[in-house]
Structure formats: structure tokens, C-alpha cells
Amino acid sequence: MGPRSEDECGERDERLGWVINAILEASLRLLPRETRRAWKGTVGVDATLVRSFARAERRTESGRGKRGSREVAVHSADPDAAYYVRDPDDRDDVQPTSTRKIAWGREATLVVSAPDDPNDPNFPSLVIGMAPLHKPGHSVGTNGIRALTSVIERGHPAGYLAADRAYSSASVEDFQLPATALGYKPIYDYRSDQLGVKGNFQGFLLIEGAYYCPNIPEALVNATADCRQHKIDEATYRARLEERWNYLARPKASPDAEGHIRVQCPAAGSWPAARCELKPASIRKETAGRIHIMVRSDISSSPPPSCTQQSVTLPPEAGAKYRQELLFGSERWHLMYGAIRSANEGMNGYVKDPAHEALDDAGRRRLFGTAAQSILAALLLMAANVRKIQSFIAISSASSDSPARRPRRRRTPSLGAWRPKAPTISTIGPDPPVVA
Numbered sequence: 001m002g003p004r005s006e007d008e009c010g011e012r013d014e015r016l017g018w019v020i021n022a023i024l025e026a027s028l029r030l031l032p033r034e035t036r037r038a039w040k041g042t043v044g045v046d047a048t049l050v051r052s053f054a055r056a057e058r059r060t061e062s063g064r065g066k067r068g069s070r071e072v073a074v075h076s077a078d079p080d081a082a083y084y085v086r087d088p089d090d091r092d093d094v095q096p097t098s099t100r101k102i103a104w105g106r107e108a109t110l111v112v113s114a115p116d117d118p119n120d121p122n123f124p125s126l127v128i129g130m131a132p133l134h135k136p137g138h139s140v141g142t143n144g145i146r147a148l149t150s151v152i153e154r155g156h157p158a159g160y161l162a163a164d165r166a167y168s169s170a171s172v173e174d175f176q177l178p179a180t181a182l183g184y185k186p187i188y189d190y191r192s193d194q195l196g197v198k199g200n201f202q203g204f205l206l207i208e209g210a211y212y213c214p215n216i217p218e219a220l221v222n223a224t225a226d227c228r229q230h231k232i233d234e235a236t237y238r239a240r241l242e243e244r245w246n247y248l249a250r251p252k253a254s255p256d257a258e259g260h261i262r263v264q265c266p267a268a269g270s271w272p273a274a275r276c277e278l279k280p281a282s283i284r285k286e287t288a289g290r291i292h293i294m295v296r297s298d299i300s301s302s303p304p305p306s307c308t309q310q311s312v313t314l315p316p317e318a319g320a321k322y323r324q325e326l327l328f329g330s331e332r333w334h335l336m337y338g339a340i341r342s343a344n345e346g347m348n349g350y351v352k353d354p355a356h357e358a359l360d361d362a363g364r365r366r367l368f369g370t371a372a373q374s375i376l377a378a379l380l381l382m383a384a385n386v387r388k389i390q391s392f393i394a395i396s397s398a399s400s401d402s403p404a405r406r407p408r409r410r411r412t413p414s415l416g417a418w419r420p421k422a423p424t425i426s427t428i429g430p431d432p433p434v435v436a
Contacts, residue, residue: 016132016371020378021150024127027385031124032393039123040116041157043184044340045144046164047107048348050133050377053362054078056104078368081105084136105362106133106370108377109143111151112347116159118339124392125343127351127381128156132374140166141175148182158183160325162340165191172321180259180316185325187337195225199319202312203304204249204263209324211249211314213265214304215276215293220244224329241329246274246291248327252311259316267293268310278307351384359384 004012028036058074086101111129115121129151131143144167152158161184167175168188179186190208199206203214207221219226223240226232232240250273252262267276275282276293278300299307306312326333352360357380365376 012371013132016374017146017150020130020132020374021154023375023378023382024130024385025154027382027389028126028128030386030389035123039113039157041159041184042114042116042123042161042336042340043111043128043148043151043159044114044162044344045109045111045148045167046341046344046348047109047136047140047143047166048352049084049103049105049136049360050108050373051103051105051360051362052076052078052081052368052373053366054081054104054368056081056083076104078104080135080368080370082135082138105136106373107136107138107143108133108359109140109147110344110347110381111147112344114160114162114340114343118335124388125347125350126385126388127347130378130381133370133377139174141170144170144175145178145182148179148184152182158185160185160187160336160340162187162337162344164341165189168194168322172317176320176323177317180320186323187326187333187340188322188324188328189337190224190322190328192225192228194322195228196221198322201314201318202309203299203306204312206319206322207244208328209322210327211263211319212244213247213249213267213274213276213293214299214306215295216244216247217294220247237329245327245330247293249306260313262311262313264311265306266291276307278303347384350388351381356387357381357384 054077057072057076057079059070059072061070081104084101084103084105084107109131110127113123113126113128115123129147131146134143144163148161161179163175163186165188168190170176176186188209195208197205197207200214201211204211205214205216205221206212207216208224220240220243223232223237223244227234227237247266249263250266250269252264252269255261265276265279266272266274267279267282272279272282272287272290274291274293275287277283277295326336351357354361358364359377359380365373367373367376
């Protein structure tokens with residue numbers, strides 16, 4: 001039998017993706033129907049290590065090239081796996097001098113559900129989608145979209161989507177644009193080199209996920225960078241963010257069917273949020289107490305369309321790599337991003353519990369090959385989902401069985417406050433003697 005063609009390999013890979021997600025979907029059907037219907041689709045996507053029950057390959061030490069270009073001296077029994085490398089971070093209880101985490105295995109890209117409102121956990125954290133296992137760090141955005149696509153194809157809604165910096169750094173064609181096209185509302189964090197102005201469209205400046213007036217002061221542009229570099233304290237940072245949002249470009253309407261959206265300057269429109277000389281209609285009695293935008297000399301001499309037009313149409317690809325649904329750094333952003341990322345990390349630890357599924361224990365998965373390992377991983381994730389659903393139903397039933405106690409309306413104490421307490425056993429003397 002000769003080698004399989006690229007088309008045949010692709011078809012088998014698609015079938016594998018369908019099978020593993022069908023396994024996950026079977027566990028989701030254990031949730032009550034009203035719970036599933038109330039959920040609006042808030043998810044997080046992340047990749048986690050799945051170790052291989054095989055020794056890593058060994059390459060020759062000679063030569064000056066990178067490790068990947070060196071000749072393999074000893075092949076691994078599981079050559080579809082690869083090295084997983086991660087530097088110590090705040091997830092580890094280690095000293096700063098500790099070595100990196102290195103393992104031979106694959107990564108599982110998982111889509112984990114999260115409550116739509118972190119203050120009202122109406123939905124448990126479950127693995128609702130995954131991509132076939134793959135080499136660590138390979139095609140991060142593509143595998144994330146593959147898992148998200150399966151979730152949508154199975155009829156689940158699309159809501160907020162949180163991802164770590166590996167995904168916000170992915171190619172916009174591989175992750176950000178497809179995720180938005182699926183209907184998800186992304187929430188990102190940014191690396192230090194992704195802060196400040198990262199784009200310009202018709203004069204509007206793209207700053208940490210949103211478009212702003214081009215006359216925004218430099219101190220407000222660099223607020224996050226200055227805070228991370230400890231140039232300003234947290235209170236100053238919060239104050240600058242509040243001031244920065246006064247320069248925010250406002251949507252004039254919801255995005256149309258093609259994803260285009262019209263936005264306008266904060267000083268434009270019938271009810272301007274700011275005053276600006278380039279928008280004379282904004283300077284009137286009703287706007288006397290609002291922020292006054294100081295126009296820079298270069299913009300005053302040659303104003304861009306954002307300052308001369310009442311609105312500008314943003315196409316889907318404009319700033320798509322960094323644009324997000326919530327204002328970066330806001331209280332709502334911290335609440336949603338933290339809750340979703342906690343759901344991801346919590347589920348990774350939950351399914352790796354050595355007392356239960358032990359996904360990270362390669363000795364319990366002694367098979368080689370991506371297909372076999374993907375199916376075994378899906379079965380373990382399904383078992384973890386079942387445990388989570390059982391706990392969720394038990395807690396929900398217990399809370400619903402307890403009758404709600406009416407709050408006390410009177411402010412004066414009840415007569416029971418003066419009821420004498422019964423004596424305890426220790427205060428009662430010995431029994432009286434029995435008289436014959």
C-alpha cells in the first residue's frame with residue numbers, strides 16, 4: 001500500500017475531528033434542556049499539554065544549526081509528537097532560576113464553556129469542542145478556529161470569546177477574522193509590544209482594541225505601558241483610562257450583515273460627548289460641561305476624514321488583529337476575561353487530576369498515533385464533563401429544594417429573644433438517690 005495522498009490525509013483528519021467532537025457532544029446532552037438553552041455561548045479557547053508514552057527523539061550535537069535542522073540520531077516511538085517547552089511563570093510554584101518545562105507530547109486545543117455572567121454561574125465549565133491533537137505550538141490560530149467551528153456546527157450559540165496572548169498574536173486570517181465571522185465577540189490581553197497605537201483608519205487611532213480620536217493626549221495613549229513599566233501607580237492608571245474613554249470613537253449603528261460598522265468622532269452627531277473646533281456643531285450651550293478636545297496643529301492644518309466627516313465605515317479587516325468587544329482595562333473586561341480564563345485553566349487542571357481522568361499521565365494512554373491519542377483524550381474529557389455536570393445538577397437541585405426565607409421586615413426584636421435557654425447536660429447535677 002503506497003503513501004496516502006494529501007487529500008486522503010485531510011479527509012481522515014476531518015473525520016477524526018468529527019468523531020472526537022461527537023464524543024464530547026454526547027456528554028453535553030446530560031445537561032438539562034433549560035440550562036443549555038439559557039446559555040449564550042461564552043467560551044475560552046486554550047491549548048494544554050498531553051504527554052506521549054514514548055521517549056523523545058535525540059538529534060546529533062554536531063553542527064551550528066538550530067535543533068530542528070539537525071539530523072535525528074535516535075527516533076521516537078511516537079514520531080507524531082514533538083517537544084513542548086514552556087518557561088516558568090506565575091502558574092508555577094518555582095524559583096526564578098528554575099528550568100523550563102520540557103516534555104515530549106502533543107497539545108490539545110480545547111474550547112471550554114464559561115458562565116455568561118461571572119456573578120451568576122448559570123452554566124458549568126465544560127469542554128465543548130476540541131481539535132485533533134497536534135504538535136505543541138503548531139498552527140495555534142488554525143487549531144483554535146477548528147475547535148470553535150465544530151461548536152458552531154453542532155448548534156451552540158456564539159458569545160464572548162477569551163483567549164490568551166498566543167491567540168492575539170496569531171495571524172489575523174487564521175484566528176481573529178474567522179472567530180468574528182463565526183459570531184464570537186473576542187476579548188484579548190496584549191503583550192507589551194502590542195500596547196499603544198497599533199493602527200490607523202481614516203484618522204482614527206487603534207489603541208488596545210478600540211478606535212480613538214486622533215487628538216487624544218500622548219499620556220492617555222501610553223497609560224497601560226506606563227503602568228506595566230511602573231512609571232505610574234494603579235490609581236493614576238485607572239484615572240487615565242477613564243479619561244481616555246472620553247476620546248473613544250462611537251458606533252453609529254450595529255454592524256451590518258457583512259460586518260461593516262459606521263463609527264463617529266466623540267464630538268460628532270446630534271448628542272456629542274465632547275467639544276471640538278473641527279466639529280462646530282459640538283460647541284453649544286448643551287455641551288458646556290463636556291470634555292474639550294485640543295486639536296493638534298498638524299491635524300488642524302490637514303484634518304483626516306474622521307475629523308471632517310460625520311461618520312466613517314470600518315470594514316471587518318480594519319484593526320481586526322487587536323480589536324475586541326469590551327474596553328481593555330475596564331471593570332467589565334477584567335471580570336469577563338478573568339472568569340473565562342479561569343474556566344480554561346481550571347478545566348485543564350480538573351481533567352489532569354491523577355485521581356480521576358489523569359489526562360497528563362501518559363502511562364494510562366499506552367497507544368501511539370495522533371488518531372488513537374485524540375480519541376482517548378476525547379473519552380477522558382467526556383468523563384470529566386460527566387463529573388462536572390453531575391456536580392452542577394446536584395448543587396442546583398440542593399439550592400432549588402431549599403425554600404427561600406422571607407426577609408424580616410420588622411426592626412424591633414422578636415419575643416423569642418427573651419426565651420430562656422435550656423440548661424446543658426454539664427449544668428445538671430447527678431440523679432437523686434433511689435429510695436427503697
